[in-house]
Amino acid sequence: MKLAVTGGKGGTGKSMVATALAVELAKNHKVLLADLDVDCPDDHLLLSIEREKEKDVMLEVPKLIPEKCIKCGRCAEVCRENAILFQKEKGPSFMLEQCTACTACMIACPVGAIGKKSICAGKIYLGSGYGVDFISGELEPGQKESSPVVNATKEVIARKEKEYDFIIVDTAAGTHCSVIAALRGCSVALPVAEPTPMGSHDLGLILELLSELKIPAEGVLNKEGIGDRKLAEDVFKKHHVGICSEIPYKREIAERYSKGIPINDESIRKLAEKVQGWKK
Numbered sequence: 001m002k003l004a005v006t007g008g009k010g011g012t013g014k015s016m017v018a019t020a021l022a023v024e025l026a027k028n029h030k031v032l033l034a035d036l037d038v039d040c041p042d043d044h045l046l047l048s049i050e051r052e053k054e055k056d057v058m059l060e061v062p063k064l065i066p067e068k069c070i071k072c073g074r075c076a077e078v079c080r081e082n083a084i085l086f087q088k089e090k091g092p093s094f095m096l097e098q099c100t101a102c103t104a105c106m107i108a109c110p111v112g113a114i115g116k117k118s119i120c121a122g123k124i125y126l127g128s129g130y131g132v133d134f135i136s137g138e139l140e141p142g143q144k145e146s147s148p149v150v151n152a153t154k155e156v157i158a159r160k161e162k163e164y165d166f167i168i169v170d171t172a173a174g175t176h177c178s179v180i181a182a183l184r185g186c187s188v189a190l191p192v193a194e195p196t197p198m199g200s201h202d203l204g205l206i207l208e209l210l211s212e213l214k215i216p217a218e219g220v221l222n223k224e225g226i227g228d229r230k231l232a233e234d235v236f237k238k239h240h241v242g243i244c245s246e247i248p249y250k251r252e253i254a255e256r257y258s259k260g261i262p263i264n265d266e267s268i269r270k271l272a273e274k275v276q277g278w279k280k
């Protein structure tokens with residue numbers, strides 16, 4: 001079973017829930033935790049896992065062949081990532097940090113003036129800790145397009161999928177392309193919310209996205225006991241999503257989190273029991 005832990009806003013406690021749930025499930029099952037927040041992966045820190053590089057994520061990006069270019073501008077017209085700046089006198093300039101290697105410009109060029117070159121867009125790491133197998137993608141500094149790294153990490157996961165009872169996917173915050181890429185293929189999602197006005201606004205966005213992707217959602221209310229829980233409750237209700245877990249705001253949880261030790265709370269044990277029930 002592949003399950004996503006996600007959340008519209010950063011800092012709601014997604015990674016804390018994903019790591020603690022993975023550790024709890026791993027007591028009785030074979031579990032892979034996949035950190036697909038490739039811009040800022042930190043699950044290994046929360047579990048004090050020493051990662052080892054599995055492979056580089058290479059992209060075949062465009063390379064201009066200046067002597068062939070007739071400066072028609074067609075390549076810039078077809079680039080949906082705005083990764084090509086076209087000036088009539090100078091011709092095209094490629095901003096490769098924004099390129100997704102979609103090849104549209106190479107196909108569209110009428111005179112074959114765009115070749116290819118390889119760049120390293122990121123890295124994939126493996127590790128293990130607390131009985132959990134671990135994989136994470138990490139974007140190369142300076143690269144802006146995270147989806148290719150997410151997709152490359154998912155390819156490695158797909159080859160291992162049958163070995164595991166549960167794959168817990170920790171997505172980035174937000175509703176952008178790499179979050180969509182991480183969510184695709186998950187059979188259920190746990191959107192983690194906090195009872196604050198900003199948390200509730202962003203929760204609405206991720207619930208809309210999950211509905212669009214037709215992924216069933218079960219809400220997790222984190223930091224229960226602070227703020228106004230009705231704010232999050234109302235958003236979950238509006239989107240017909242129940243709250244399956246409430247994690248209290250406790251000093252002990254914050255201390256373990258800050259020391260890189262998975263949280264050990266009754267709320268996580270109950271959540272793990274529910275998740276095991278969904279698999280049956």
Ligand code: SF4
Nearest residue numbers: 079099100102103105
């Ligand atoms: S490969 Fe795709 S994203 Fe990259 S520059 Fe060409 S059209 Fe743009």
Ligand code: SF4
Nearest residue numbers: 069070072073075109
């Ligand atoms: S489409 Fe080809 S010929 Fe036209 S500007 Fe781009 S690289 Fe040059």
